[in-house]
Amino acid sequence: SKEEKSPELLRWQGRGTTRNLREIVLGRCYSYLAEGHVELGDRDCLKIWESLKAAFIHKNPCNSTTEDYQPLMELASHPVPCNKSLFWSRTYDLVHLYSKSNRQFLTLEDTFLGYMLDGLSWCGDPSAPGINYESCPKWSECEGSSVSVFWKMASKMFAEAACGVVHVMLNGSIEAGAFRSSSIFGSVEVFNLNPDKVSELRIWLMHDIGGPQSDSCSGHSIMKLRSILEKRNVKITCEDNYRPVQLLQCAHNPDHPDCSFCT
Ligand code: N1C
DSSP states (O other), X not given: OTGGGOGGGOOSSEEOOOTTHHXXXXXXXXXXXXXXXXXXXXXOHHHHHHHHHHHHTXXXXXXXXXXXXXXXXXXXXXXXXXXXXXXXXXXXXHXXXXXXXXXXXXXXXXXXXHHHHTTOOOOBOSSTTSBOSSEEOXXXXXXXXHHHHHHHHHHXXXXXXXXXXXXXXXXXXXXXXXXXXXXXXXXXXXXXXXXXXXXXXXXXXXXXXXXXXXXXXXXXXXXXXHHHHHHTTOEEEEEETOHHHHHHHHHHOTTXXXXXXXX
């Protein structure tokens, strides 16, 4: 009814729990396993859904903790082979387009855990039925919002597990700079790379086709990232407009002047 949708009941500013969350998570779980991820062995999708539900149902959506998500992380985690980890910040569409076209790389959303929850929203409510489908706290509304605690924890585990040469795709068309210390990449992943296992971080700094060239490998923000990682004993290299990715951008913008490579 209209009354149920009245603004007073929209307690939070973010979108509510995704409708049919259970079916979506179960479906993605079974799909991932059916797509031939044999290295995962047997996984119990129902148990995985139950552990996600238990992490937030009937709870205050601002008080999520890593303990809430620990059982889910254990059920869904799997090793990522060395040299395959691909991090990103502000390049969501492009990085996933690329990781889908080059199986040599895995983003968090290409792992079992990330695949199941990518793009979904969920949060609890202390009153019945225990799940809020109308609204959830935005990341900025509270520190411990269910979805942000989940992604920070998943990102931390993904970074800790990385080994060999790892990559990150950053956006050089962002005015605030390609590397932002407040992003999950800048605040969680960079500090959880293990220097004993990670030999090098390779940055791919991509510009939007036709977009501003606000930042580059020689810019301040990359210098900042360089100094953080050098202190942590991780070697770092940076390439502007890494060609295999740029060609993918150009496949979508073939007639743009930025894409006429033969002068
Ligand atoms: O804050 P960001 O990017 O730097 O986070 C990206 C970084 C990646 O390397 C991922 O491994 O952190 C991980 N990560 C996700 O995998 C992810 N999937 C979906 C972080 N956030 C993720 N999301 C959602 O996108 C989440 O809601 C978060 O707010 C954005 C990421 O924002 P960003 O600034 O582009």
